[in-house]
Amino acid sequence: MTKILIKGARVVDPANNFDSIADVTIVGSRIVEVGKVPQGFKADRTINADRLLLLPGIIDLCARLREPGEEQKATIASETTAAATAGITGLVCPPDTWPVVDTPAMANMIRDRAEANGQSRVYPLGALTVGLEGEKLTDMAMLLDAGCVGVSNGLKAVSNTLVMRRAMQYASTYDIPVFLTPQDPWLLGNGVVHEGKVSTRLGLPAIPEAAETVGVARDLALIETSGARAHVNLISCGRSVTMLGEAQSHNLPVSASVAIHQLLLCEDDIGAFDTRYKVFPPLRTAADRQALFEGVRTGTVSVICSDHQPHGADAKLAPFSEAAAGIAGVDTLLALTLSLTVNKQLPLSTAVAALTCNPARVIGVDRGHLSVGANADLCLVDPTEEWILNDESMQSRGQNSPFMGKQFFGKTHMTMIEGEVIFQDADRFPG
Amino acid sequence: MKQIPLEPILATMVEDIRALRLDQPLIIGIHTGGAWIATQLHESLETNSLLGTLDISFYRDDFSRVGLNPKVQSSDLPEPVEGRHILLVDDVLHTGRTIRAAMNEIFSFGRPASIKLAVALERPGRELPIAADIIGKTMELETVQQAKICRTDSGLQFEIVTQTSSSD
Amino acid sequence: MVPSDSKIQFDQQGRLRHFLTINGLPKETLVQILDTAESFISFGQREIRKVPLLRGKTVVNLFFEPSTRTRTTFEIAAKRLSADVINLSAARLSTTKGESILDTVRTLEAMHTDLFVVRDSASGASHLIASHLPEHVRVINAGDGRHAHPTQAMLDMFTIRREKGGFKGLKVAIIGDVLHSRVARSQIHALSTLGVDEIRLIGPRTLIPTEVETMGVSVTSDMVEGLSGIDVVMMLRLQRERMDGQLVPSEQEYFNRYGLTDDKLSYANPDAIVMHPGPINRGLEIASSVADGAHSVILSQVTNGIAVRMSIMATLMGGQEDT
Numbered sequence: 001m002t003k004i005l006i007k008g009a010r011v012v013d014p015a016n017n018f019d020s021i022a023d024v025t026i027v028g029s030r031i032v033e034v035g036k037v038p039q040g041f042k043a044d045r046t047i048n049a050d051r052l053l054l055l056p057g058i059i060d061l062c063a064r065l066r067e068p069g070e071e072q073k074a075t076i077a078s079e080t081t082a083a084a085t086a087g088i089t090g091l092v093c094p095p096d097t098w099p100v101v102d103t104p105a106m107a108n109m110i111r112d113r114a115e116a117n118g119q120s121r122v123y124p125l126g127a128l129t130v131g132l133e134g135e136k137l138t139d140m141a142m143l144l145d146a147g148c149v150g151v152s153n154g155l156k157a158v159s160n161t162l163v164m165r166r167a168m169q170y171a172s173t174y175d176i177p178v179f180l181t182p183q184d185p186w187l188l189g190n191g192v193v194h195e196g197k198v199s200t201r202l203g204l205p206a207i208p209e210a211a212e213t214v215g216v217a218r219d220l221a222l223i224e225t226s227g228a229r230a231h232v233n234l235i236s237c238g239r240s241v242t243m244l245g246e247a248q249s250h251n252l253p254v255s256a257s258v259a260i261h262q263l264l265l266c267e268d269d270i271g272a273f274d275t276r277y278k279v280f281p282p283l284r285t286a287a288d289r290q291a292l293f294e295g296v297r298t299g300t301v302s303v304i305c306s307d308h309q310p311h312g313a314d315a316k317l318a319p320f321s322e323a324a325a326g327i328a329g330v331d332t333l334l335a336l337t338l339s340l341t342v343n344k345q346l347p348l349s350t351a352v353a354a355l356t357c358n359p360a361r362v363i364g365v366d367r368g369h370l371s372v373g374a375n376a377d378l379c380l381v382d383p384t385e386e387w388i389l390n391d392e393s394m395q396s397r398g399q400n401s402p403f404m405g406k407q408f409f410g411k412t413h414m415t416m417i418e419g420e421v422i423f424q425d426a427d428r429f430p431g
Numbered sequence: 432m433k434q435i436p437l438e439p440i441l442a443t444m445v446e447d448i449r450a451l452r453l454d455q456p457l458i459i460g461i462h463t464g465g466a467w468i469a470t471q472l473h474e475s476l477e478t479n480s481l482l483g484t485l486d487i488s489f490y491r492d493d494f495s496r497v498g499l500n501p502k503v504q505s506s507d508l509p510e511p512v513e514g515r516h517i518l519l520v521d522d523v524l525h526t527g528r529t530i531r532a533a534m535n536e537i538f539s540f541g542r543p544a545s546i547k548l549a550v551a552l553e554r555p556g557r558e559l560p561i562a563a564d565i566i567g568k569t570m571e572l573e574t575v576q577q578a579k580i581c582r583t584d585s586g587l588q589f590e591i592v593t594q595t596s597s598s599d
Numbered sequence: 600m601v602p603s604d605s606k607i608q609f610d611q612q613g614r615l616r617h618f619l620t621i622n623g624l625p626k627e628t629l630v631q632i633l634d635t636a637e638s639f640i641s642f643g644q645r646e647i648r649k650v651p652l653l654r655g656k657t658v659v660n661l662f663f664e665p666s667t668r669t670r671t672t673f674e675i676a677a678k679r680l681s682a683d684v685i686n687l688s689a690a691r692l693s694t695t696k697g698e699s700i701l702d703t704v705r706t707l708e709a710m711h712t713d714l715f716v717v718r719d720s721a722s723g724a725s726h727l728i729a730s731h732l733p734e735h736v737r738v739i740n741a742g743d744g745r746h747a748h749p750t751q752a753m754l755d756m757f758t759i760r761r762e763k764g765g766f767k768g769l770k771v772a773i774i775g776d777v778l779h780s781r782v783a784r785s786q787i788h789a790l791s792t793l794g795v796d797e798i799r800l801i802g803p804r805t806l807i808p809t810e811v812e813t814m815g816v817s818v819t820s821d822m823v824e825g826l827s828g829i830d831v832v833m834m835l836r837l838q839r840e841r842m843d844g845q846l847v848p849s850e851q852e853y854f855n856r857y858g859l860t861d862d863k864l865s866y867a868n869p870d871a872i873v874m875h876p877g878p879i880n881r882g883l884e885i886a887s888s889v890a891d892g893a894h895s896v897i898l899s900q901v902t903n904g905i906a907v908r909m910s911i912m913a914t915l916m917g918g919q920e921d922t
Binding site (some may be wrong): 486488489490494495496497498499501502503504505506513535538539540541 | 614631634635637638639640641645646647649650651652913914916917918
């Protein structure tokens with residue numbers, strides 16, 4: 001078994017409340033010690049990690065890989081490789097591929113393809129209803145057996161409340177996490193931007209705040225009565241944070257995530273129909289952005305994800321209401337999250353937890369931490385290294401990012417899954 | 432800067448215009464300098480001919496190069512030009528392009544019987560086959576010089592200025 | 600600061616190159632357009648109604664949404680400027696399949712188009728087109744979704760200035776379906792830039808967009824209160840397809856509350872003018888007696904439309920070649 005010694009990194013492991021310079025020793029797939037090197041340990045490879053951060057491998061709770069169905073935009077191979085270069089060791093994928101992941105065979109196929117590629121792990125979500133049509137429940141237990149880490153209806157609302165209630169009840173039978181992106185379909189209508197001063201100025205069909213809050217209210221009531229373990233994915237409104245915080249204070253089993261861009265952008269960034277800023281749920285007000293940030297800081301929103309949505313070049317070259325929504329975000333998830341820790345706005349341990357142990361807990365995998373005996377899933381990051389996102393540095397096949405051309409701090413130098421190096425910076429670790 | 436009083440120039444022009452014995456001409460001055468001179472001539476001639484003005488901005492041939500004049504005024508012709516004898520008045524005749532534009536504009540109103548051209552100052556440098564019938568004064572100027580008509584307390588006068596950038 | 604939606608309208612020398620929205624255009628630019636339009640007005644009376652300003656230039660009227668009226672005024676305006684005019688009314692598939700809006704525009708651009716006049720049902724379509732054309736090609740927005748209809752607003756401003764002599768001290772009411780109206784949005788920007796005293800929007804809450812107060816207007820749902828002391832009444836068209844019982848209960852109720860009748864108009868100033876961008880729904884948003892009455896300037900709006908559009912085209916097309 002290969003023995004690895006990582007020397008001198010600042011190890012940040014929020015699950016163990018650990019933040020200190022320490023040597024980490026790995027034997028085979030497991031971490032054997034964090035702190036001092038065991039006596040007589042003879043490393044096959046010693047990695048000098050002075051001035052680097054050593055973090056648990058990042059688990060991105062919402063990333064679309066476009067395979068199967070839209071391989072012209074991206075593939076499992078292209079996106080898991082891109083994710084690995086950005087410190088991401090696990091990607092949770094919504095079931096809204098084509099075909100939809102509503103059968104065990106589809107889930108198996110996705111996992112097999114990811115495994116064959118040997119980059120970041122892929123954790124598929126199974127469909128909540130057949131074809132995401134909101135009518136018939138899927139074979140959730142069998143989807144779970146096939147490796148799905150939860151069930152979800154993607155971005156399609158289950159408008160029939162009775163179906164939703166039964167889906168939650170059924171999922172709770174097997175303790176399957178239910179991923180929700182609550183939206184009232186009628187209030188959502190054909191909206192494309194937040195209803196407010198920007199929708200009014202640009203004359204774009206709007207999505208009122210109530211489209212989300214009505215959905216959250218309904219789903220919280222159903223969670224309460226069904227006992228389902230729920231995860232509210234991709235919230236966009238400050239009011240939703242308040243409602244979720246209240247539910248959590250009553251010990252409702254509900255966690256929440258926010259896409260990183262919701263913590264950095266708001267409706268004003270849309271400017272003059274800039275389709276790069278078209279996302280769903282939409283960018284809302286600066287006040288919402290602040291409330292979402294507070295939600296992350298206080299832990300109500302425990303997870304930050306990329307909501308990675310790679311697109312082809314032409315998808316954004318259309319009038320705003322017809323352009324595709326979404327940002328290709330795996331490349332920038334870590335660097336953007338680290339930017340929130342500048343000036344101690346967000347404690348580093350909170351930021352790292354939101355990317356690692358918290359998402360791991362949501363999907364119930366024993367990863368995202370650096371305990372002795374744990375899987376050696378980790379990444380080494382230079383927090384001060386400057387880089388610019390451009391079509392050369394961007395690894396995702398989707399080049400759709402409003403952060404294109406922007407400067408970042410925090411570059412991943414190495415990513416490891418179960419002791420295997422899946423990515424290393426050739427400049428830093430030649431050969 | 433050199434100044435040339437307009438009084439004697441106008442006197443010459445009035446005399447020459449009388450000699451032409453035009454039949455009830457419609458006197459048309461080109462904005463802005465030509466219109467001032469036309470007004471003066473109209474007074475001195477003591478005729479009952481009517482006076483009109485022309486803003487040739489929409490007919491200039493350098494539109495795509497310099498754009499629209501920010502102070503386009505509307506052309507004001509008191510009577511139809513159809514079948515009339517026209518006395519077209521401008522301050523300076525140089526390249527001939529202004530007169531070309533003015534004639535095009537006049538024809539957009541109708542077909543005149545004839546057009547005579549009267550200019551206060553004629554300088555060489557024609558770029559089109561255009562000649563004046565009445566010339567107040569002929570003067571040679573350097574390429575960088577420009578004659579501009581100005582209002583002063585003692586009446587209208589020409590000022591010869593050296594251009595800093597090319598226009599016209 | 601120039602708002603972001605306006606930056607694209609200017610070239611590097613700060614000259615106006617596209618006319619997409621009034622938001623962000625300086626007052627001098629608007630006044631200049633109105634002044635130039637004033638001198639074009641007289642051309643309608645000449646024997647030859649053409650000026651040679653755009654001789655040899657090609658103007659493409661690209662209408663992805665049908666509108667014979669607006670297209671015709673642009674066509675007449677371009678022809679009076681001596682341009683070659685091509686009318687293209689194209690149906691557009693609003694899906695990713697089929698030819699995209701940019702494919703169509705690029706094909707036409709390759710045929711040496713100098714100016715596009717674009718109408719589309721999607722907000723921002725003309726911005727999209729303008730940002731993907733070479734430097735020398737101009738774009739005029741002839742209406743994009745609910746966003747803007749700047750030439751209509753300019754002809755309204757021209758009509759107001761002719762009737763009222765200016766904008767200072769004027770109180771203006773805009774009545775009806777503001778939510779779906781690109782005309783209203785452009786009118787609001789134009790009126791505030793030109794410095795009217797007050798802009799009031801009148802309509803039921805279902806037809807007034809959220810946070811519209813951020814555009815510098817006040818909102819009321821009461822016609823009597825809204826029309827009191829008003830100098831200019833700008834009616835908006837209420838499309839009958841909005842009458843689905845969700846935004847407005849019925850035509851009867853709408854006309855009862857917001858239809859402009861002589862009685863309601865009597866609360867406005869005695870010399871108030873009544874405007875409407877057309878086509879008029881008589882008996883729905885306005886009574887025939889008002890539309891055809893002494894206060895109405897609706898027909899002059901149509902006449903003025905040509906001169907204003909000539910002015911805008913001439914402003915964009917002049918002075919392109921640098922020396």
